[in-house]
Amino acid sequence: MSDDKTNKNFVTAVEDAKETLRGQFKPTPLWHNAFLSERYGCDIYLKREDTTPVRSYKIRGAFNFFERQIRRHGTGDSKPAFACASAGNHAQGFAYACAAFGCQGTIFMPVTTPQQKIQKTKAFGRDFVTIRLVGDIFDEALAAAIDHCDQSGSVMVPPFDHEDIITGQATVALEVLDQLDNKQPDLVIMPVGGGGLSAGMTRYLSEKSPDTGFLFVEPEGAPSLRTSLEEGRQVTLGKVDNFVDGAAVARIGDAPFKQLSRFSSDQVMLIPEDRLCNTMEEFLNIEGIVLEPAGALAIDALRELDYGALKGKTIVCVVSGGNFDFERLPEVKERALKYASLKKYFILRMPQRPGALKDFLFLLGPDDDITRFEYLKKSARNFGSILIGIQTNAPENFKILTRKFEESGIQYQDITENEIISNLIV
Structure with missing residues (x-):
């Protein structure tokens, strides 16, 4: 052709x-x-x-898939059963199509799927869908869906990989x-x-x-x-x-x-x-x-x-x-503020002496706001480490603040863009 x-x-x-x-x-x-x-x-x-x-x-592809499969199945009273694996928009489009066409469908979702998504999918599918929670990740739910189709003869509805x-x-x-x-x-x-x-x-x-x-x-x-x-x-x-x-x-x-x-x-x-x-x-x-x-x-x-x-x-x-x-x-x-350079996280090494914290606070500008303050651990007899989150209203304020850190002899590390460290402690 x-x-x-x-x-x-x-x-x-x-x-x-x-x-x-x-x-x-x-x-x-x-x-x-x-x-x-x-x-x-x-x-x-x-x-x-x-x-x-x-x-x-996602409702568009699901509806077309269902309609074509039902048409190929013939004009008898029975309709094919369907199945899919999804914890997102595909599951909701699938559920809506099941209810619209009056077909039974089984949706496999990871056990970790939020209840809000499960309830929303149930609402779209009403009595026409059964939701099964399988595995901790999507791949395990997908394997269960494929196995279900092999055993039951249900039609697998892929999220994107079908004409x-x-x-x-x-x-x-x-x-x-x-x-x-x-x-x-x-x-x-x-x-x-x-x-x-x-x-x-x-x-x-x-x-x-x-x-x-x-x-x-x-x-x-x-x-x-x-x-x-x-x-x-x-x-x-x-x-x-x-x-x-x-x-x-x-x-x-x-x-x-x-x-x-x-x-x-x-x-x-x-x-x-x-x-x-x-x-x-x-x-x-x-x-x-x-x-x-x-x-x-x-x-x-x-x-x-x-x-x-x-x-x-x-x-x-x-x-x-x-x-x-x-x-x-x-x-x-949080991520929007980080992108705009309006929020940063620092680890500070501060001296263990009376008044050290007060001295630090006086370094902050009028628009600098502390959003997180956590004493991590005593790293040495005379020094301690602090995790601090600071939000401001203009990116240039951080240049002023870090300059003050350096002038005051405060050792610091900006961990805002350090994905490994920030994911562990922020």
């Missing part, structure tokens, strides 16, 4: 998937954001996938063009985890909007696509930072990589997790919108683009989800 015919068949399949979805929810908004547009001097639109019934785009999932996710691109009245955007910025969303969107837009450029964004701690493109083959990362849990994938999917392998590694931007927290906090304060870390990736990428090159352009950022656990808010605020 020729590429042209294959692409036309894909476009038709995406249009069919759209019709399946329209029975469940309206197109998600394509919001022209005045704040970002003014800041960057161009027209910036946000595709608000955080407004689907499950607050992420039907990719086709469903591509409906995001179809809606974007419809909402722009078929005007071709100059650039579409997409977050990448397993690659299902970006594979579907690029394939559809390459056919229907050939002049559109693409930028992929991954968290710095999980560069599965970037590394695979650099190596020219799929690479499994040895270590992944799970902070951006919606995009922290160790290996890009097989089917998505077949589509994405044609792109250059230069088209993949890696986003520092601390800076991403700054973007999340800024968007919450200015727009009142709660985004999960993966949902803020595309917006954060705007910081690194050439402002001059953006002038007058039409840019679409895909906001992939808004399932944020507010118990994580203190961590987000």
Whole structure:
């Protein structure tokens, strides 16, 4: 089959998937954001996938997968049973689809999954889903799900690595063009985890909007696509930072990589997790919108683009989800302050004499606030070690403070960026 015919068949399949979805929810908004547009001097639109019934785009792929599997199963009274492994957005999309299609489904989650996520998934799936908690990590839950399918005959629903999932996710691109009245955007910025969303969107837009450029964004701690493109083959990362849990994938999917392998590694931007927290906090304060870390990736990428090159352009950022656990808010605020150089942690070696602490306190400026103070241990007869956290309102205040440390003979070590030490004691 020729590429042209294959692409036309894909476009038709995406249009069919759209019709399946329209029975469940309206197109998600394509919001022209005045704040970002003014800041960057161009027209910036946000595709608000955080407004689907499950607050992420994952519902699209799940619905298309279910519909196709049920259609292939035949028109009898019985429907296939389904299963998946997930502790996040995929589980919620899966559960919603089970209830919508009236199918029984089993969701395998790690034992460590927060109750909030378990309850939310149960609410979407109602009596149609059974949740099983297995193992301490995702890989153990996945193995249990695969074993369950082998024994029960249930259909495994992958989060991204299947053509039907990719086709469903591509409906995001179809809606974007419809909402722009078929005007071709100059650039579409997409977050990448397993690659299902970006594979579907690029394939559809390459056919229907050939002049559109693409930028992929991954968290710095999980560069599965970037590394695979650099190596020219799929690479499994040895270590992944799970902070951006919606995009922290160790290996890009097989089917998505077949589509994405044609792109250059230069088209993949890696986003520092601390800076991403700054973007999340800024968007919450200015727009009142709660985004999960993966949902803020595309917006954060705007910081690194050439402002001059953006002038007058039409840019679409895909906001992939808004399932944020507010118990994580203190961590987000902490990391945002660290990125902005407004909060630092020091270990101080101070003399064990009366008045030493008072002398130290007089070194602090009027805008310097102690957020943590902990005596660690007596390291010598005449000296003691102190862990201290200081927050201020301007980065240059720390230059003044450390200069005072040195002038006063206080020995100190800035451990703010020392990941090993700070994770142990902060």
